Amino acid sequence: MKRLSLIWVAGLFALAAGSRDARAAEKRLNVVATLTTFADLAKTVGGDQVSVSAVAAPQFNPHFIEPKPSDVLRVKRADLFIHAGLDLELWRGPLLDAAGNTSVMSGQPGELDLSRGITLLEVPDHPVSRAEGDIHIYGNPHYWTDPENAKIMAKTIADKFSAVDPAHAQDYQQRLQQFTARLDQKMTEWRSELAPFRGQELVGYHNEWPYLMRFAGLRMDKFLEPKPGIPPTPKQVEFIERYVTEHKIRGIAQATYYPQRAAHAIGQHTGAKIVLLCQSVGEVPEALDYMAMVDYNVRQLLGALRTEAAP
Amino acid sequence: MTPHRLTMTMIGCVLGSQVAWADPMTEEVSALRHDVQQLTTTVQQLTTTVQAQQQRIAQLEQSGAKPSQMASNAPTVAARQPAAASFSSAFNPEIGVVADILGQRSSSSQEGDGNDKLSVREIELVFGHPIDPYSRFDSTITFSDFENPGVEEAYITHWGLPGEIKAKLGRMRPKIGKASAVHGDVLDTVDEPLVVSEYLGKEGLFRTGLELTGFIPAPWTAVTHELTVGTMEGGVGEGGHLFGETRRRPSFYTHLKNFWDISSTTNAELGATYLVGSKDADARYEVNAVGLDATLVHFVTPANKLKWQSEAYLQDRKESFSIANDGTRTNFNKNPWGVYSLVDYRLSPRVGIGGRFDYVQPVDLTPVTKARNADTAWSGYLTLYQSEFSRWRLQFRHTDFAAGGDDNTIMAQGTVAIGVHKHQLQ
Numbered sequence: 001m002k003r004l005s006l007i008w009v010a011g012l013f014a015l016a017a018g019s020r021d022a023r024a025a026e027k028r029l030n031v032v033a034t035l036t037t038f039a040d041l042a043k044t045v046g047g048d049q050v051s052v053s054a055v056a057a058p059q060f061n062p063h064f065i066e067p068k069p070s071d072v073l074r075v076k077r078a079d080l081f082i083h084a085g086l087d088l089e090l091w092r093g094p095l096l097d098a099a100g101n102t103s104v105m106s107g108q109p110g111e112l113d114l115s116r117g118i119t120l121l122e123v124p125d126h127p128v129s130r131a132e133g134d135i136h137i138y139g140n141p142h143y144w145t146d147p148e149n150a151k152i153m154a155k156t157i158a159d160k161f162s163a164v165d166p167a168h169a170q171d172y173q174q175r176l177q178q179f180t181a182r183l184d185q186k187m188t189e190w191r192s193e194l195a196p197f198r199g200q201e202l203v204g205y206h207n208e209w210p211y212l213m214r215f216a217g218l219r220m221d222k223f224l225e226p227k228p229g230i231p232p233t234p235k236q237v238e239f240i241e242r243y244v245t246e247h248k249i250r251g252i253a254q255a256t257y258y259p260q261r262a263a264h265a266i267g268q269h270t271g272a273k274i275v276l277l278c279q280s281v282g283e284v285p286e287a288l289d290y291m292a293m294v295d296y297n298v299r300q301l302l303g304a305l306r307t308e309a310a311p
Numbered sequence: 312m313t314p315h316r317l318t319m320t321m322i323g324c325v326l327g328s329q330v331a332w333a334d335p336m337t338e339e340v341s342a343l344r345h346d347v348q349q350l351t352t353t354v355q356q357l358t359t360t361v362q363a364q365q366q367r368i369a370q371l372e373q374s375g376a377k378p379s380q381m382a383s384n385a386p387t388v389a390a391r392q393p394a395a396a397s398f399s400s401a402f403n404p405e406i407g408v409v410a411d412i413l414g415q416r417s418s419s420s421q422e423g424d425g426n427d428k429l430s431v432r433e434i435e436l437v438f439g440h441p442i443d444p445y446s447r448f449d450s451t452i453t454f455s456d457f458e459n460p461g462v463e464e465a466y467i468t469h470w471g472l473p474g475e476i477k478a479k480l481g482r483m484r485p486k487i488g489k490a491s492a493v494h495g496d497v498l499d500t501v502d503e504p505l506v507v508s509e510y511l512g513k514e515g516l517f518r519t520g521l522e523l524t525g526f527i528p529a530p531w532t533a534v535t536h537e538l539t540v541g542t543m544e545g546g547v548g549e550g551g552h553l554f555g556e557t558r559r560r561p562s563f564y565t566h567l568k569n570f571w572d573i574s575s576t577t578n579a580e581l582g583a584t585y586l587v588g589s590k591d592a593d594a595r596y597e598v599n600a601v602g603l604d605a606t607l608v609h610f611v612t613p614a615n616k617l618k619w620q621s622e623a624y625l626q627d628r629k630e631s632f633s634i635a636n637d638g639t640r641t642n643f644n645k646n647p648w649g650v651y652s653l654v655d656y657r658l659s660p661r662v663g664i665g666g667r668f669d670y671v672q673p674v675d676l677t678p679v680t681k682a683r684n685a686d687t688a689w690s691g692y693l694t695l696y697q698s699e700f701s702r703w704r705l706q707f708r709h710t711d712f713a714a715g716g717d718d719n720t721i722m723a724q725g726t727v728a729i730g731v732h733k734h735q736l737q
Contacts, residue, residue: 057575060613064699067736068578069535069570073526076475098736100470100477102444119357130729134699199344217346230698231660257613259659 029165032078032104034089035062037144038114038153040281040290042082045158045175049168055095058282061257062088063134063229067095075099078110080164082157085115088141112160114153118143121210134229142279146211147187147294151180186291187215190298194218197305201247203240203272205232205254205263208279216301220253224262232262244270251275251304256283273304404440407732409496411435414723430456432724433495435463437732445471451494463517476525479541484517486524486539486566487584488622489604490651491515497734499618499655501706501722505669505688506624506649510600512548519544520561537568545589552674553626554598555590562588576610590630597629616657623650626674647672649685663694673713682715701727 029050033039039054046052053074056065062084075081075095081104083092096105104110120139128135143149158176162169198217205224213220222243226236243249244266252263253275263274277297278287287293413432432455439449450465466481486492490507495514502508507515520543527536545560547553554562564586571579584602589595604622611617625648632642649671657663669688692706704724711717 059575060610068572069537069568069580069736070532070572072736073535076526094734094736097447097468098477100468100475102471105444108444130698130700259614 029161030077030079031082032074032080033082034065034084034092035144036281036283037279037290037293038082038084038157041150041154042157042161044179044290045154045172046161047171047175049165049171050161056089056280058278058280058287059257061255062279063090065089065091067091067098071095072098075104076101078104080104080110080112080160082112082114084141084144085113086120086138086141087136109164112156114156115141115143117152117156118149121214122207133225133227136228140207140210142208143211145209145277145279145294145297146215147183147190147290148215149211150290150294151183154179154183182291186295190215190294191217193298193302194305197302200305201249202251202253202275202301202304203244203249204252205258208255209253209277212277212297216298218301224252224254237262237266241266241269244272250307251301253277253301253304255279273307275300275304277301402440404438405731407435407437407728407730409433409435409437409494409726409728409732411495412725413501415720417718417720419718419720432456435494435496437730439731442467445469472523474525476523479522479524480520482517482519483522484515485520485522485541485543485564487511487516487564487586488566488582488602488624489606489620490622494734496726496728499620499653499665500667500690500692501704501724502690502708504622504651504653504667505686505710506622506651506671508550509671509673509686510547510551510553510624510626510649512551514548516548516551518546518562533571535568535570535572537570539564539566539568541565553586553600554588557589557591560589560591560593560596562586578608580604580606584624590628595629599627601625614657614660616655618655619653620655621650621652624648628674642676644672644674644676647674661696663696664692665694666691669710681713683711683713686713687711700729700732701725 028048029046031039031042031046031050031052033042033052033054035056036054036058039052042050043052055067055071055075056062072095076099078099078101081096081101083089101110102108115138120141120143122136123139124135124137128137144153154176158172161172165172194216199219201219201221202213203222203224204220207220207223207225207228209220222240224232224236224240226233232240240252244252249270249272251273252266254260254263254277256276256278260274260276266272267274276284277300278284278293281287281290281293283293284296286296410431411433412429414429415426417426419426434454436452436454437450438452439447441447446467446469448465448467451463452460453463454460462482464481464483466479466483469478469480472478484492484494488507490498490504491511492515495503503513503515520541522539522541524537524539527538529536540563542561542563544558545554545562546556546558564584566582566584568580568582571581573579582602582604584600584604586598586600586602587596588598590597602622602624604620606618606620609617626646628643628645628647630643631645632640634640649669651667651669653665653667655663655665667688667690669690670685672685688708688710690706690708692704695703697703702725704722704726706722706724708720708722709717710720
């Protein structure tokens with residue numbers, strides 16, 4: 001019996017040592033991103049040297065995520081936490097508090113705010129209040145929809161990876177260059193396709209596309225939401241319908257997670273097409289990665305812009 | 312074709328092509344105008360950036376700090392200026408106010424809180440801020456039409472303890488079950504479930520104590536296990552009957568949460584709670600209770616959320632009666648239990664509906680003759696979400712009491728929040 005116990009103990013030690021060695025050999029940078037888009041960029045830059053996961057499932061509005069215990073556990077064990085910064089993810093604070101991982105909290109080495117280095121649009125130039133709706137006090141936070149900003153974000157990620165894991169810095173920088181080169185090439189194609197429609201106007205559901213509009217050379221000043229975060233009211237729907245008709249607007253852009261009833265009603269009455277755009281990688285099956293997501297968005301925009309203007 | 316017709320055709324072609332050119336030119340002008348507007352905006356933003364950087368340089372020069380010392384936290388774009396404009400305010404606590412206003416019409420003749428009147432049930436003044444890199448302080452001060460101002464919560468959360476454990480110390484809502492652990496404005500219904508209000512307190516349980524929470528290591532990732540253990544001062548919330556009123560003898564509790572990520576749109580949680588406490592100030596622990604909670608959440612679409620939540624408690628009380636100083640004898644149910652089951656469905660971003668069933672056996676068996684074994688209630692409600700920060704709810708509840716009689720209550724609730732209002736993750 002005693003001998004059996006000794007064998008058991010020895011076996012357990014061997015198992016523990018073996019798994020520790022295996023873990024050390026496979027040690028990869030454990031990265032948790034708030035959004036799938038950031039996770040995809042991190043995976044592109046990090047390759048096999050990083051293990052990446054995202055908190056928010058792509059089919060949900062990134063403003064209103066309910067982090068789960070499994071998300072808390074992943075953040076608790078993360079080496080690096082990548083987020084949008086600003087006031088996009090209001091659930092980020094409670095998530096970090098619940099995880100209690102002091103190395104990824106604000107200002108710590110394991111935190112990466114991707115808004116750093118981005119020139120933001122729609123920065124309020126006056127004291128704001130909730131009377132203006134769910135307004136963003138730092139400026140519009142949906143900056144990743146512009147591929148020009150993706151280059152900045154990818155560089156920010158590569159620099160951070162290089163700082164945290166200098167042994168693989170060359171790999172990270174090399175992948176960054178490859179990504180940037182591919183993106184530059186695609187941007188030339190996208191711009192060329194969109195060029196004939198420069199200056200045209202679309203309406204939106206929520207004000208989350210100013211960066212994409214800037215890249216595409218389009219305008220979007222009117223929204224189904226009467227104020228940010230306030231669901232469409234009958235009065236606002238009526239106003240937008242009239243506006244679409246008067247300005248011969250060809251498309252109503254919205255993310256897939258918003259109800260489409262109001263846009264459909266306007267579309268039926270005016271002939272404007274619903275343009276379902278992606279905020280996140282994986283939001284639709286076609287948006288497999290960042291490049292595919294932007295490509296999908298450009299195709300959607302072109303699909304509406306190439307239709308006949310509303311009568 | 313005659314020369315005249317040829318000439319006319321050519322003129323027609325030229326005019327036609329000019330008409331055809333008119334649209335692109337107008338679009339081009341429009342596009343250029345738009346570009347100029349964008350450039351103007353960009354220049355304005357860059358101007359703000361330069362001003363902000365000049366301000367920072369001035370501050371750095373004044374403080375004598377090297378730029379590299381500030382780099383990690385430095386705001387890098389003009390956009391941060393609204394928040395960063397006042398550096399001193401960055402250290403102010405996050406402050407929020409939550410108001411819960413209730414109108415209630417009841418067929419009961421009892422003078423219960425809020426019956427047949429409109430009242431401010433609760434105003435919560437919420438403060439919170441990190442203390443240092445390892446801890447955070449949160450507090451909730453409540454004002455109400457029905458009671459004096461009081462401290463509902465005031466606790467320190469401490470991270471980074473050995474074993475990835477998180478500690479909470481102070482007055483708080485202990486992690487017991489589901490409904491009692493959350494603030495009233497997070498509840499799906501106007502009122503607490505009956506089993507919570509009759510056993511733990513009409514607003515749930517909040518006591519002063521120490522609570523430790525940690526994840527249990529597991530080789531699988533599909534299920535997450537979180538264990539909480541805690542001790543708190545004796546007693547329960549207002550109107551609760553689980554423990555006695557004395558605060559001298561501490562109570563102990565533990566909660567195990569098991570969470571399944573079934574898919575990206577569906578998750579399930581199964582929890583178990585154990586509590587032990589005293590009904591009086593002596594050294595014995597006469598009351599044990601176990602609780603089970605189950606929650607299933609499914610997003611039919613990103614905007615349509617279905618939630619089913621149930622919670623049950625069973626007590627084991629080592630007392631069958633007590634005799635008061637005046638000789639009054641009170642008989643107790645040794646193993647009372649209660650349960651609720653709630654279904655909530657978010658029909659759209661603006662509207663939600665739901666219903667709840669309650670069953671709870673009373674602890675106190677006086678009078679000896681009961682009309683039925685337990686209080687039972689059926690509730691239905693309609694919620695209107697005006698915005699992320701305000702909500703209106705109409706609820707009807709029919710209750711049959713164990714002691715006999717019934718009650719129909721209509722409740723209309725308005726809940727609004729201003730300032731910074733964060734809830735802990737559950």
